[in-house]
Amino acid sequence: MILALESSCDETAVAVFDPVHGLIGEWVHSQIALHETYGGVVPDLASREHLAHFAPLLQRALAQVPVERVEKIAVTHGPGLAACLAMGLSAAKSLALAWRVPVVGVNHLRAHAFSPFIPVHERAPTDFDAEVAKLLPHLGLLVSGGNTALLAIGEDRSIRLLASTMDDAAGEALDKGAKLLGLGYPGGPQVEKLARTGNASAFQFPKAVAPKATLDFSFSGLKTSLRYTLEKMLPEEIARRQADLCASYQQAVMEALVRKTKLVLEQSEFRSVGLSGGVANNQLLQAQIEKLAQTRRVPFLRARPSHTGDNAGMIAFAAWAEREAGGVSERGFDLEIAPSLALANA
Numbered sequence: 001m002i003l004a005l006e007s008s009c010d011e012t013a014v015a016v017f018d019p020v021h022g023l024i025g026e027w028v029h030s031q032i033a034l035h036e037t038y039g040g041v042v043p044d045l046a047s048r049e050h051l052a053h054f055a056p057l058l059q060r061a062l063a064q065v066p067v068e069r070v071e072k073i074a075v076t077h078g079p080g081l082a083a084c085l086a087m088g089l090s091a092a093k094s095l096a097l098a099w100r101v102p103v104v105g106v107n108h109l110r111a112h113a114f115s116p117f118i119p120v121h122e123r124a125p126t127d128f129d130a131e132v133a134k135l136l137p138h139l140g141l142l143v144s145g146g147n148t149a150l151l152a153i154g155e156d157r158s159i160r161l162l163a164s165t166m167d168d169a170a171g172e173a174l175d176k177g178a179k180l181l182g183l184g185y186p187g188g189p190q191v192e193k194l195a196r197t198g199n200a201s202a203f204q205f206p207k208a209v210a211p212k213a214t215l216d217f218s219f220s221g222l223k224t225s226l227r228y229t230l231e232k233m234l235p236e237e238i239a240r241r242q243a244d245l246c247a248s249y250q251q252a253v254m255e256a257l258v259r260k261t262k263l264v265l266e267q268s269e270f271r272s273v274g275l276s277g278g279v280a281n282n283q284l285l286q287a288q289i290e291k292l293a294q295t296r297r298v299p300f301l302r303a304r305p306s307h308t309g310d311n312a313g314m315i316a317f318a319a320w321a322e323r324e325a326g327g328v329s330e331r332g333f334d335l336e337i338a339p340s341l342a343l344a345n346a
Contacts, residue, residue, distance in 0.1 A: 004089050036185045075106065077329065105328065
């Protein structure tokens with residue numbers, strides 16, 4: 001079995017994965033309520049929370065899984081907040097030393113990329129390799145608060161970055177837009193909730209994409225456009241038209257994501273399309289990416305809600321699924337945190 005630890009940002013998480021039976025258990029401590037007061041994650045508070053909650057979560061995990069059955073410790077070593085990553089890595093090395101088992105580092109972004117395949121393993125654990133082979137090459141759209149990327153997973157499970165954001169990530173753009181509108185944290189879900197009753201054509205915001213010569217995204221101009229729009233409106237008008245503003249702003253973000261995904265699908269052949277990351281929970285985005293997959297007549301793989309945010313389940317799964325794809329760092333006790341670790345690196 002693989003015991004995994006995740007602490008890249010504001011979620012303290014532990015999970016246990018068995019290659020035969022799948023995820024045995026997952027335990028998470030969320031810090032949303034703590035950081036809500038500040039409108040965003042405060043690194044010092046987040047790292048302190050990790051220190052306080054890793055031990056209780058591990059106790060719960062070990063109540064179900066005997067220590068002697070753990071054969072490997074997997075830990076997120078990047079990217080993320082340095083102080084938070086350090087907490088997880090220190091805990092992982094301590095456990096590995098005490099239990100005399102190896103410790104491996106997992107790339108948080110690559111774990112997101114592979115998270116849509118967790119349900120595939122649950123359906124066919126003994127035939128997982130054969131089932132995944134039918135789905136590769138795979139086009140993945142990873143959309144979170146800190147990252148936006150289009151990626152290709154090849155037949156050898158290697159990952160190639162096709163496009164990324166030149167500035168803000170899509171989730172970050174939604175959160176910043178929500179802040180401009182005076183909504184709570186995290187902002188993305190608040191924008192989506194209000195957008196359901198709004199008119200997405202009420203306001204014309206710029207398309208959140210980089211120049212046509214690239215596949216990359218650019219969301220900073222969209223955020224600026226919203227700010228300028230709000231500056232021209234009276235407070236009572238903003239309050240009255242908040243749903244329309246949210247719907248139009250959200251539409252601009254999602255349209256950029258869908259348009260670039262469609263372009264890549266038209267340029268290359270893929271056997272499946274995946275959606276992962278925190279923004280993968282957005283129902284509008286889900287529906288539009290699924291429609292694209294149906295148009296191309298390929299399976300649509302979506303990470304489960306429990307695996308879209310920061311979680312240890314995907315870290316444990318990636319440590320096993322990527323065992324031969326070069327996406328796991330085997331540096332053991334020489335492993336160091338990598339706050340700026342890129343998607344294409346272990």
